Amino acid sequence: MKRRNFVLLASAGVVAVSIPAVNYFFYGIPDYDKKLSIPQLLSLIWDEEKILSIGAKYSETFAEENSERDLARALFADPLNQSYDKLEEMTQADFDEGRMVIIDGWVLSKTEARQCALHHLQNQKA
Amino acid sequence: MHVDARKLPANSIIEGDICIIGTGPAGLSMAMDWMNTPYNVMLLESGGFEYDDKVQDMLAGESTGQRYFPLRSTRLSQFGGTSGHWAGMCSPFDDIDFEKRDWVPDSEWPITRKELEPYYERAHQPLKLGPYKYDLPYWQTQAPNLNPFPLDEKVIWNKIWQLSNVAGWKGGFMPAYKDSIVNAKNIHLHTYATVVAIAANESVNSIQELVIKNSTNNTHKVRAKHFVLATGAIQNARMLLAANEQAKKGLGNDNDLVGRYFMEHLEVDTAEMWLLKPFPTDLNTFNQKLMFWNELAIRKEVQREEKILNGTCGLAPTAYARNKTPVIDTWQNEDPRKSLDNFFNSWHEAEEKAKTLSQGAITRAFTFQTRMEQSPNPDSRVTLSEKKDALGVPLANLNWALTPLDKRSLRRINQIIAKEVGKAGIARIKLHDFLVDENDDSFPKSTNAGWHHMGTTRMGTTPKEGVVDIHCQVHGINNLHVAGSGCYVTAGAPNPTLTLVAFALRLSDRIKERMKLNS
Ligand SMILES: Cc1cc2nc3c(=O)[nH]c(=O)nc-3n(C[C@H](O)[C@H](O)[C@H](O)COP(=O)(O)OP(=O)(O)OC[C@H]3O[C@@H](n4cnc5c(N)ncnc54)[C@H](O)[C@@H]3O)c2cc1C
Numbered sequence: 001m002k003r004r005n006f007v008l009l010a011s012a013g014v015v016a017v018s019i020p021a022v023n024y025f026f027y028g029i030p031d032y033d034k035k036l037s038i039p040q041l042l043s044l045i046w047d048e049e050k051i052l053s054i055g056a057k058y059s060e061t062f063a064e065e066n067s068e069r070d071l072a073r074a075l076f077a078d079p080l081n082q083s084y085d086k087l088e089e090m091t092q093a094d095f096d097e098g099r100m101v102i103i104d105g106w107v108l109s110k111t112e113a114r115q116c117a118l119h120h121l122q123n124q125k126a
Numbered sequence: 127m128h129v130d131a132r133k134l135p136a137n138s139i140i141e142g143d144i145c146i147i148g149t150g151p152a153g154l155s156m157a158m159d160w161m162n163t164p165y166n167v168m169l170l171e172s173g174g175f176e177y178d179d180k181v182q183d184m185l186a187g188e189s190t191g192q193r194y195f196p197l198r199s200t201r202l203s204q205f206g207g208t209s210g211h212w213a214g215m216c217s218p219f220d221d222i223d224f225e226k227r228d229w230v231p232d233s234e235w236p237i238t239r240k241e242l243e244p245y246y247e248r249a250h251q252p253l254k255l256g257p258y259k260y261d262l263p264y265w266q267t268q269a270p271n272l273n274p275f276p277l278d279e280k281v282i283w284n285k286i287w288q289l290s291n292v293a294g295w296k297g298g299f300m301p302a303y304k305d306s307i308v309n310a311k312n313i314h315l316h317t318y319a320t321v322v323a324i325a326a327n328e329s330v331n332s333i334q335e336l337v338i339k340n341s342t343n344n345t346h347k348v349r350a351k352h353f354v355l356a357t358g359a360i361q362n363a364r365m366l367l368a369a370n371e372q373a374k375k376g377l378g379n380d381n382d383l384v385g386r387y388f389m390e391h392l393e394v395d396t397a398e399m400w401l402l403k404p405f406p407t408d409l410n411t412f413n414q415k416l417m418f419w420n421e422l423a424i425r426k427e428v429q430r431e432e433k434i435l436n437g438t439c440g441l442a443p444t445a446y447a448r449n450k451t452p453v454i455d456t457w458q459n460e461d462p463r464k465s466l467d468n469f470f471n472s473w474h475e476a477e478e479k480a481k482t483l484s485q486g487a488i489t490r491a492f493t494f495q496t497r498m499e500q501s502p503n504p505d506s507r508v509t510l511s512e513k514k515d516a517l518g519v520p521l522a523n524l525n526w527a528l529t530p531l532d533k534r535s536l537r538r539i540n541q542i543i544a545k546e547v548g549k550a551g552i553a554r555i556k557l558h559d560f561l562v563d564e565n566d567d568s569f570p571k572s573t574n575a576g577w578h579h580m581g582t583t584r585m586g587t588t589p590k591e592g593v594v595d596i597h598c599q600v601h602g603i604n605n606l607h608v609a610g611s612g613c614y615v616t617a618g619a620p621n622p623t624l625t626l627v628a629f630a631l632r633l634s635d636r637i638k639e640r641m642k643l644n645s
């Protein structure tokens with residue numbers, strides 16, 4: 001095998017087996033379960049379309065967070081503690097400590113608003 | 127005893143001990159308090175026992191500033207006054223409403239809430255309310271399932287209203303009290319007796335007589351030891367301002383306060399609360415059996431910390447509220463009966479439309495109707511028009527003016543509750559568009575008021591601070607008194623009538639005391 005092909009294959013293999021690691025090392029995006037970007041509580045009252053539109057508006061309003069890396073870092077800072085329960089805990093803490101944002105009139109916890117934005121970005125990529 | 131003043135011979139002189147002008151909740155509650163006393167009470171009313179368009183005409187007027195209801199249809203001129211149309215919602219003011227609030231300009235009352243307490247209880251009688259109980263635990267013993275939302279009690283509390291059994295839809299005060307007033311020997315009810323002038327003595331420190339008139343164009347005079355203006359806050363101011371022959375600026379108006387500080391309640395749809403899960407409770411719906419209603423209120427400590435006005439949020443199903451025409455739009459007809467019909471029709475239409483939204487999360491959504499005081503504002507005022515009514519009295523004009531504090535408070539109240547329901551994990555809240563921009567102090571044209579007129583003859587310890595003194599006597603005029611919500615320094619969050627009847631009864635006691643001392 002020519003050296004060039006090997007390099008290509010090898011690198012493809014690396015990419016194939018550990019996107020998360022690459023994401024983390026090259027883009028700084030922490031490993032997280034994509035499903036966790038759907039805010040559980042909000043999905044009790046909203047459909048996906050609404051979550052996406054609120055996410056888009058959040059990204060527009062908070063342009064400095066308009067990247068998967070920033071949002072995932074904010075939401076999944078602790079790689080060993082990622083779950084809906086953890087996100088709900090963070091949501092609760094947001095309300096307790098007054099970390100709320102108003103998007104399209106909705107008074108939301110910063111965490112759940114970020115989840116919407118992350119979901120919106122994932123949806124754009126897909 | 128009843129006299130139709132249209133049938134009196136010209137230039138009659140009517141004499142008594144006390145003369146009460148107006149038979150709305152203020153005037154009638156007072157008059158009934160004097161029944162079976164040794165005193166002769168002259169009770170004067172512009173209208174009769176039925177609605178009369180010509181009499182109602184005298185209530186017409188123009189409005190500037192924040193869009194308002196037509197002045198002509200926002201009151202009723204007949205026996206029973208505006209109680210013929212009122213909804214009967216009653217709740218007392220809170221302690222904080224009477225306290226000094228340095229973030230609310232001109233808000234300090236010269237009396238405390240405690241001084242009014244015994245009169246609140248007494249006011250339940252003429253208003254035909256239930257027991258004088260406004261705490262949730264009491265009502266929970268009366269009916270099952272009155273579960274409050276699990277909100278932080280240091281921030282939110284449940285404020286109770288009672289519904290009067292003499293509400294407009296039951297005919298108001300007229301059917302309840304007409305017979306007893308007409309049959310009372312010492313009460314001399316004169317219908318079609320519109321007061322058109324107030325004459326004082328030479329030094330303008332005592333009223334000598336009133337001039338009354340009606341469509342016959344005959345004039346009559348009414349003499350008494352004490353005179354009580356109980357014609358509603360707009361009319362009371364109009365009458366004082368129009369009495370400008372002996373006092374150039376009007377009676378009691380040396381300090382240019384009469385008509386100023388007109389206040390209304392904002393009763394505005396402000397937000398939607400979407401419950402994450404069903405929450406079984408009967409607390410937040412109108413309880414027809416108990417004649418009871420509840421709203422979410424903000425603790426006074428939080429109001430102090432946030433520097434906001436007092437307000438509460440009532441809940442209406444969002445499916446219904448979204449389909450409801452703003453009340454201010456439904457109530458634009460100059461004829462109060464037609465406005466009332468439009469108003470009820472819009473309810474029924476909204477109810478019908480709401481039926482199409484009977485599935486999904488919207489069934490757990492409730493719209494907040496925020497009921498809030500406005501801050502006392504000297505530019506919000508009643509003045510005299512150039513135009514006159516058929517009896518020659520200048521009409522009233524109104525400039526209803528709101529302030530940035532009003533808007534900020536309305537927004538904050540809803541944001542505070544949004545935070546609390548989030549903390550409790552029970553719901554999320556969507557603010558209505560007009561509240562979103564923190565820099566926007568304006569109020570949309572659709573802003574509703576409550577038909578509550580307050581503050582045009584405000585109470586103050588000195589004539590510089592108020593038109594009436596702490597006993598509701600016009601400063602400097604020893605036998606002229608004002609009964610009604612015009613005397614309020616601040617508007618509180620709840621509807622005004624329970625409090626104004628309490629004040630009327632307090633005034634009643636005061637005049638009785640003075641009569642006794644003088645006899
Ligand atoms: C649609 C509607 C709903 C309402 N709902 C509520 C509610 O739920 N709860 C609440 O607390 N309040 C409510 N209100 C407000 C309530 O009706 C008033 O607060 C109350 O009627 C005021 O009582 P009053 O006696 O001061 O004045 P009014 O009831 O207005 O009575 C004044 C009387 O004075 C007479 N008068 C006026 N000028 C003269 C004159 N020159 N000579 C002789 N007589 C005169 C008038 O004809 C009238 O009969 C509502 C009002 C409306 C219109």
